[in-house]
Amino acid sequence: MTARPDSLLGLWRELLTALGVHRPETSPDDLLADIAEVLRADETRVRVIELPLRLARFRADRYAGWAPHQIAYGLRVRGVPLQNVGDYLVLQRADLADGIRRSGNEKPS
Numbered sequence: 001m002t003a004r005p006d007s008l009l010g011l012w013r014e015l016l017t018a019l020g021v022h023r024p025e026t027s028p029d030d031l032l033a034d035i036a037e038v039l040r041a042d043e044t045r046v047r048v049i050e051l052p053l054r055l056a057r058f059r060a061d062r063y064a065g066w067a068p069h070q071i072a073y074g075l076r077v078r079g080v081p082l083q084n085v086g087d088y089l090v091l092q093r094a095d096l097a098d099g100i101r102r103s104g105n106e107k108p109s
Contacts, residue, residue, distance in 0.1 A: 031074050032100045034059060039093060048072050048082060048089040078103070 038054040039046060051071045055063035072082060072089055080099035082089045 030062075031071075032078060032080065032096060032103060034063075035071075035075075035091070036096060036100060039096075043093060045085075045090050045092045047085075048075075048091055051091075075099070 034055060035051060038051070038058050048071055049068045052063065052066045052068055055066065055071070068089070075082060075091065078099055079102065080091070081095050082091055084090075
């Protein structure tokens, strides 16, 4: 018998593992930093549906084949909120910056 998950997130992770669903294999700071790299300078927000292609072009070895739901999952487990705007999940640049700051992976100015 496995230990009882301490949170809904723990239960969700156990369910995904039991179902054999692929979870993104990257460290927390890498995903956030990589997303920051693919955002254009003038973007204050980006639709999550656009990120897989951008990330795959940036680092095909890591992100080829990723789907929007995997990126959304990766952001949420790292505490980066997403917003529903119409029919899309949207990532705000400020929320990404907060996530990077919390992860301790800020780039030097």
